[in-house]
Amino acid sequence: METVIVLLTRDLRVHDHPALAEACARARSVVPLFVQDPAIRARGRQRFLNEALQDLRASLRERGGDLVVRRGDPVEETMRLAAELGAEAVFTSADVSAYARRRERRLAEACAAHRLLLRLFPGVTVVPPGALQPTGGDHYRVFTPYWRAWSGAARRPVLPAPDAVSLAPGVEPGELPPPGPPHGMLPGGETAGRGRLEHWLAHGLAGYAEGHDDLPRERTSMLSPYLRFGCVSPSEVAARAEGRHGGDAFVRQICWRDFYYQVALAFPDLPRRDYRERQVDWNDDGEAAQAWREGRTGLPIVDAGMRQLAAEGWMHNRARLITGSYLTRRLKVHWRIGGEHFADLLLDADIPDNWGNWQWVAGTGNDTRPNRVLNPVRQAKKFDPDGEYVRRYVPELAGLPVEAVHEPWKLARPLPGYPAPLVALDNG
Template identity: 50%
Template sequence: MTDSARTSIVLFTRDLRVHDNPALNAAAREGAVVPLFVLDPKILNGSFNRPNRARFLLESLTDLAAALEKRGAGLVIRRGPVAEEVAKLAKAVKASSVHMAGDVSAFSHRREDALREALDPLDCELHVHDDSLFVVPPGQVTATGKTHMSVFSPYHRKWEKEHRRAPLSPPRKLSLPSGVKTGKLPTAGEISKGKTAPHMSEGGETAGRKLFSKWLEQRAEGYADDHDDLAGDRTSRISPYLHFGCLSPLEVVTKAWDIAPAFTRQMAWRDFHAQVLAANPRSTRDDLRPRHDRWRTGKDAEREFKAWQEGRTGWPLVDACMRQLVDEGWMHNRGRLVVGHFLCKTLYLDWRWGAQFFVDHLIDGDTANNTMNWQWVAGTGTDSRFNRILSVSSQAERYDSNGDYVRRYVPELADVDGPKVHAPWKLPPDVRKKLDYPEPIVDVREGNERFLAARGKR
């Protein structure tokens, strides 16, 4: 039952949905609701804001505004420092509480602290809902005497046994206090200027729910056997919608639990990385487990890094993955492992270079997942086999055996038949000359040996 005399603000951050949104539901139970999104200059002017995510964010906000309007309360847009704008609005509507999703980055913690300080003089309480962005919130699954778990398999076993609440239905009706102006939605250019990926996904809860439902019906049952097949692509592709909170991870896991256990295991990785970052906030820049690497620098390193960025390394599988990233703002999970290992271990270049390039292009450039995945492939994170090396040729043979994935993204090689596409340097010289495709920038065996020598282990 609601108390019509009370007014609450819902501060949307990375939970841009009405289904299974604990913050929104809690506010709706209290009385009148002011749904709020603040365009924070610290984010808009920061190093994490990029054109692909700006467009996806705008589409997600547009979809959220429409869903809220159907329920009686439009989305209020404000521009400025978050704590200042929330406090200003709370004072104007005499709000008794502010509800928001809990997050794990150092930035989100600073935002919470600033909000509490700004709201305290107004006698307005801040409620942080830790179950909005994760299936199992950070800190809930721990090892004895520790703040978090640093090995995935035992974490996953505990994660599976944790009690999960039932997903929440969206509020049927919302009441916006009279006199509150919603403000105008921004344009994508206002959020971030620049070109977006030509074939990126459409943002928003509506698109995300449709995509996930289709995957559940048509492709989920074969996920365990085929999720690494690059050309077949049985992945759900919902990671951008999870990053922006257009889909609830809890609802996703609940629906997929009995159909695709291998998929829910991947969802557990999200929570695992979140709790690692929450306990080690400096790991966005610092090695979680230093290996005393002397990453290569200088002109040769920069030239090879540029070739990696452009998908011109001469290794077709690596190049196909990198071109998919630039074309779609997304990359197959197996591809992320391949290009990460190639950059950090074959080229022996700093994982932070790769992580930033992913941030520049990935729609799902999640701070915890992106950082901890890069640290994992670099051997500076939670991988116990920190000198692990993936063979590009073996990965190509196993996950793109006929070369269909490479031909899809590397048009120079579109006419090369079958698995030969993975080794164009073996083609006759006259054929190679016509391809306009570069020679390999590195001998993989020599590069891997260089890495092992640098790590002090041959």
């Protein structure tokens, strides 16, 4: 083929990129295209996304190519560029959200109308969503049987980055947003993601099984934002972790990600509707939700998690479970309200993972024990035994003895500057 457009969306890397690798193998000139779509709100992720695009452009330029950037509707912009260049085909990575699927359908119609070949490639998950089906069902509703099937499934090979990308002559590359000011948050992009992966494999993975719930010490990979934007490939992460000490427990979590992708594919309403209906008298008290968002519920472990999220665009998984369970089970605020706030702020917020987990926490999702309610104080004592995590994010409590850090309402006198608990905790 002469010219192929590779439409990139949330697969911002050159390593192990099946669509890009195939285009480079088949076509004389390859046009990697990213369309900034005003319909997608990147919210707290804009800075990370901009850095990922800058990094990808640099990697493609090193290989003789470029990242072509446009703004507008991705289907219209792809068609416009294809017409300008006389491209014969569009390659892109298949994705699962309702929006991504609609975009794929529209792209298929437009390509058919313009006699362009459209090919969809894997790469967003390890095992393609929908590839594994239980007998008598279209997707797995329970994790453990999925994990079993997933562990035995055939895998595609992990691909190297292309040596050279030859761009069609005369393409206007388009401008990227300038890099923002320095910041202390996770830097976006494939280079940073690969660096983190290397460091994690060498220094973190072996302690994962014991350490993943350690709240103050953050002994998890922090690869999720890189997986979210495809800066690292989930297949490569899984392949490189497998067989190493700590690898099993870690790869199981990567499988949870694939699990929610196949749930989201089968149930596109995941962000909007109960996956498993549950009668709850949701509390529409806006003030309780607002106190939760701002980290002033009076429950230190919850406030610490929420303040970590606001400051870093990040929250430890254990804190996500505690804050999510508290919002939906204790305050009885609807899971959609919690999920929207996470979607606003989390660097890794992703439709299948965010909404799948929120529904799990609220008991409307894939939990086989939907009545499970976490006791936040017990969780705090277990996973933050010295109160270090709470002290870091709730400085009002920093000078107190550990018992008071976890249960300040037991102090003889109320603490100035820290709220009384929004709801009393029973022992459940």
